Amino acid sequence: MPLKPTPATLNQIHAQIIKNPQPKTLNSFLRSLSNSNPQNALLLYNQMLLHPTSHNHYTFTFALKASSSLNSHPKGLEIHAHLLKSGHFSDIFIQNSLLHFYVSRNDLVSATQFFDSICNPNVVSWTSIISGLSKSGFEEEAIVKFASMDVEPNYVTLVSVMSACTCLRALRFGKAVHGYSLRNLSENNIVLDNVILDFYARFGSLGIARHLFVKMPKRDGFSWSTLVGGYAHRGLCEEAVGVFLEMVEQKEADPDEATLVNVLSACSSIGALSLGRWVHSYISSRSNLTLEGNLGNALINMYVKSGHLGIAIRVFNALKRKDIISWSTVISGMAMNGHGKQALELFSLMLVHGVCLDDVVFVSLLSACSHGGLVDQGRMFFHAMRNVYRIERQIQHYACVVDMFGRAGLLEEAEAFIREMPMEPDGAVWGALLNACKVHGDDKMFERIKLGLVESSGVSTGTFALLSNNYACSNRWDDANKVRDEMRWMRLKKDVGCSWIEASLPACHP
Numbered sequence: 203m204p205l206k207p208t209p210a211t212l213n214q215i216h217a218q219i220i221k222n223p224q225p226k227t228l229n230s231f232l233r234s235l236s237n238s239n240p241q242n243a244l245l246l247y248n249q250m251l252l253h254p255t256s257h258n259h260y261t262f263t264f265a266l267k268a269s270s271s272l273n274s275h276p277k278g279l280e281i282h283a284h285l286l287k288s289g290h291f292s293d294i295f296i297q298n299s300l301l302h303f304y305v306s307r308n309d310l311v312s313a314t315q316f317f318d319s320i321c322n323p324n325v326v327s328w329t330s331i332i333s334g335l336s337k338s339g340f341e342e343e344a345i346v347k348f349a350s351m352d353v354e355p356n357y358v359t360l361v362s363v364m365s366a367c368t369c370l371r372a373l374r375f376g377k378a379v380h381g382y383s384l385r386n387l388s389e390n391n392i393v394l395d396n397v398i399l400d401f402y403a404r405f406g407s408l409g410i411a412r413h414l415f416v417k418m419p420k421r422d423g424f425s426w427s428t429l430v431g432g433y434a435h436r437g438l439c440e441e442a443v444g445v446f447l448e449m450v451e452q453k454e455a456d457p458d459e460a461t462l463v464n465v466l467s468a469c470s471s472i473g474a475l476s477l478g479r480w481v482h483s484y485i486s487s488r489s490n491l492t493l494e495g496n497l498g499n500a501l502i503n504m505y506v507k508s509g510h511l512g513i514a515i516r517v518f519n520a521l522k523r524k525d526i527i528s529w530s531t532v533i534s535g536m537a538m539n540g541h542g543k544q545a546l547e548l549f550s551l552m553l554v555h556g557v558c559l560d561d562v563v564f565v566s567l568l569s570a571c572s573h574g575g576l577v578d579q580g581r582m583f584f585h586a587m588r589n590v591y592r593i594e595r596q597i598q599h600y601a602c603v604v605d606m607f608g609r610a611g612l613l614e615e616a617e618a619f620i621r622e623m624p625m626e627p628d629g630a631v632w633g634a635l636l637n638a639c640k641v642h643g644d645d646k647m648f649e650r651i652k653l654g655l656v657e658s659s660g661v662s663t664g665t666f667a668l669l670s671n672n673y674a675c676s677n678r679w680d681d682a683n684k685v686r687d688e689m690r691w692m693r694l695k696k697d698v699g700c701s702w703i704e705a706s707l708p709a710c711h712p
Contacts, residue, residue: 542574
C-alpha cells in the first residue's frame with residue numbers, strides 16, 4: 203500500500219525523533235501507532251531507519267505488525283530484506299515476527315520455507331506454523347508438523363491441532379492429543395476445553411461430550427452452544443432442548459445466534475411449538491439479536507413445520523434481507539399446507555426480486571405442484587430446471603414428479619417416468635409410486651414395485667412396511683408375510699410409533 207505522508211504528520215514524526223531519539227521511547231510510540239494508525243507507524247519506522255541510533259531489533263517487530271494490518275506484503279518483504287542486512291535476523295523474537303507476518307498474509311509457502319530455516323524454533327514458532335496451516339485448510343500438514351515438535355506445546359498449539367483433527371475426522375489422533383493435555387497441562391483453559399468439547403460433539407460422542415461439559419470449571423456461550431448443537435445435529439432433539447432450558451435457567455451465559463438456531467431446529471423436529479414461541483419472544487427481547495439470516499430462517503422453518511403458516515409468513519415479511527433459504531422455506535410450507543397456487547405466486551415474486559435459484563427451491567416447487575394437483579405446471583418446472591435455469595436434476599426432483607403423477611392418478615405415466623430416469627430409482631421414488639397405488643387401488647402394479655424395491659438401495663423400513671400392509675389390505679396374507687420375512691432377513695425393523703406431549707416451560711422469562 204503506498205504511503206502518502208502529510209506535512210503535518212512528517213513534522214510530528216521529525217519532532218518526536220529530534221526530541222528523544224532513543225529507541226526505547228520511539229519504539230513505545232511506534233507500538234502505539236502500529237495498533238491505532240499502522241500507516242503512520244510505517245512512516246515513523248522509515249524515519250527511524252535514517253537515524254542509526256534511534257532503532258533496535260524491537261523496531262522491526264512493530265513495523266511488521268503494521269505491515270500485516272495494512273496487508274502490505276511488499277513492505278513486509280522490504281523489512282525482511284533489511285533484517286538480513288542489519289544483523290538482527292538471528293534473534294528468535296524477530297524470526298517469530300517474520301513468521302507471523304507470512305502466516306497472517308496466508309503465504310504458507312513462504313511461511314513454511316522460513317520456518318524450516320529457523321535453527322532453533324521455540325514453542326511460539328511451532329505454534330505459528332501449525333496454526334497457520336490448520337486455519338488455511340492444510341490440516342494434515344499441521345498434524346505432521348505437530349508430531350515432529352521437539353519442544354513442549356502450549357494451549358494455543360493444542361487448540362490448533364485439535365481443530366485440525368476435527369476437520370480431518372482424525373478421531374484416534376484427537377483422542378491422543380486430548381490425553382496429552384490431561385497428562386501435561388496443569389491448568390484448565392476454556393478455549394482448549396471448548397475445542398475438545400466440539401471435537402467429541404462433532405464425532406457424535408455425546409456421552410463423552412456431556413461428561414466433559416459437566417466437568418468444565420468454567421463455561422461460556424460457546425460451550426453451551428456446542429452441546430446443544432451436538433445433540434440437535436444427531437437428532438437427539440429432546441436432549442438439545444433440555445440443555446437449552448438448563449442454560450437459560452442457570453444464566454451462566456446468554457444464548458447466542460448459533461444456540462438459538464439449533465434449539466429452533468430441535469423444536470421443529472419434535473413439534474415443541476410452545477418452546478419455539480418462547481424462543482421467538484426471547485429473541486425479540488434481546489437488543490443485540492435480530493431476526494435476520496440463519497436465525498430468521500430457523501424461526502420460519504419452526505412455524506412452517508408446526509403448521510402455523512400464517513406466523514411463518516409474518517416473520518418472512520419482516521425480514522429485511524431474504525435469501526434463497528427464506529423463500530424456499532415458505533414455498534415449501536405453502537406446499538405442505540395445500541396452498542400450491544400461492545406457492546407458485548410466491549415463486550414469481552421471488553424471480554422479480556432477482557434471487558438466484560438452486561436445486562432446493564425446485565424441490566419445494568415440485569412438491570407444491572404435487573400437493574396442489576398442478577401437473578402441467580409441475581412438468582413445466584421440471585423441464586425448466588435444466589433447459590432454462592441450468593440446474594442439474596437430483597433424485598429428489600424425480601421423486602417429487604413421481605409423487606405428483608401418483609397423486610393425480612396417473613400411475614402408468616409415473617411408472618414410465620421411473621423407467622426413463624437417468625439414474626437408479628431409490629426407495630423414495632418407489633415409495634411414492636407405492637403410496638399412489640394404495641390410494642388409487644391398483645393391485646396389479648404391486649409386484650413390479652416390489653421387484654424395484656428389492657433391487658434398489660436406500661429403501662426405508664417404512665416403505666417395505668407399506669408394501670406389506672398393502673398386501674394385507676388386499677387379503678394377500680402370504681405375500682404380506684413374505685415381505686415381513688424379507689425385512690427380517692435384511693435386518694430392517696420398523697421404529698415403534700410415539701407421540702409427544704409438550705410439558706410446561708420452566709419459570710424463566712425473557
